[in-house]
Amino acid sequence: MTHTARHMGYRAGWWRDQLLRPWLRAVRGWVVIQPEQATALARTWGSRAPVHVLPNLARVDGPAPPTPAPAADGRxxxxxxxxxxxxxxxxxxxxxxxxxxxxxxxxxxxxxxxxxxxxxxxxxxxxxxxxxxxxxxxxxxxxxxxxxxxxxxxxxxxxxxxxxxxxxxxxxxxxxxxxxxxxxxxxxxxxxxxxxxxxxxxxxxxxxxxxxxxxxxxxxxxxxxxxMCGPRRYLATLLPLAQSLAGRPLALAPEVQTTGPGSGAR
Missing domain, CATH: 3.40.50.2000 (Glycogen Phosphorylase B;)
Structure with missing residues (x-):
């Protein structure tokens, strides 16, 4: 929701934005994936709610494919x-x-x-x-x-x-x-x-x-x-978010501290 409907090319985008604005300002908290989006929420919608930045985490399973040899024709x-x-x-x-x-x-x-x-x-x-x-x-x-x-x-x-x-x-x-x-x-x-x-x-x-x-x-x-998005960075931002939602202090399970995301907070 950091972009307006008008910017995203929706039909009647300006009117959609006017209808959405009061509802978005009433949201009590946001989770976004980069700091620039937190700034955009305040700039675009006038939101004053707390914003938690939780980076995207790339999940990659198995070995990467081999790097292809350069094209024979140079393209x-x-x-x-x-x-x-x-x-x-x-x-x-x-x-x-x-x-x-x-x-x-x-x-x-x-x-x-x-x-x-x-x-x-x-x-x-x-x-x-x-x-x-x-x-x-x-x-x-x-x-x-x-x-x-x-x-x-x-x-x-x-x-x-x-x-x-x-x-x-x-x-x-x-x-x-x-x-x-x-x-x-x-x-x-x-x-x-x-x-x-x-x-x-x-x-x-x-x-x-x-x-x-x-x-x-x-x-x-x-x-x-x-x-930006490595496991250590992810855990450092996940715990404060979980504590905010739970309304109480939390601690990471030992296996999460050593192996990274996958188990959760307790």
Whole structure:
């Protein structure tokens, strides 16, 4: 709820916001996933309720897929994974951009993976570009996209702290994202661009064509991820939240203190 209905592109968004505002101001407490959202609640809705920041925690099961060898033709393989929502995910803009056929886009292969209302738009794009340059596949595990691609792309208009980016980082894959995607504290500056800036997107992707550059971007993001969303950080924020909800002091079970999240407070 840190974004207004108007900003998210809902029909009659302004009126929806006016109806929601009194209800949101009456909420007694909030749980958000990054500090910027706490600020946005006060700025957007005038909320004065306490806000607890509980970071997203990437759950990664099993070994990561092997890093793919560079493409034989030198093209950068770019994956867009998740719900295919045109407005939020910025896929309408990306599809229009790629349909125009800029030279730099031809130096990439585009892999769209997921389901959602934007699928017909992407299907039309794939037909236009041809199977050698773009493909669209249904929802599948993230590892399937990572194993066949070099970079994960989030060209979003707005996000919270997208879990797919955290999971890709934990798996060892570089991420390129708009600055509106909520990943500014995670990604290197050169891996980010302003939403709608085609030249900025091209520059961000171009900076990751070299495998060594991709490795450096991953190392940066993993270090930041551990500080932002690692198990120690998660536990440090979970306990105060649980105590606030319970209205009494709590202590972590010994096995949680040593092994990380998974059991809970008592």
């Amino acid at each position: 950068l393989r770019v994956a867009v994974v998740g719900r295919l929502a045109l407005q939020q995910k910025g896929l309408d803009w990306l599809a229009r951009l790629l349909a125009q056929g800029p030279d730099w886009a031809g130096q990439c292969q585009w892999h769209f993976q997921g389901n959602g209302p934007g699928a017909p738009v992407l299907q039309a794009l794939v037909r236009q570009l041809g199977p050698d340059q773009a493909r669209l596949v249904p929802h599948a595990p993230l590892d399937e996209a990572l194993a066949a691609n070099d970079v994960l792309l989030l060209p979003s208009r707005y996000e919270g702290l997208p879990l797919v980016a955290l999971e890709a980082t934990a798996r060892g894959w570089p991420v390129v994202a708009s600055r509106q995607a909520g990943l500014g504290a995670l990604l290197p500056a050169r891996s980010q661009f302003e939403f709608g800036d085609a030249a900025g997107l091209a520059h961000a992707l171009d900076s990751l064509r070299c495998p060594q550059a991709r490795a450096r971007a991953v190392a940066h993001a993993r270090q930041r991820h551990e500080a």
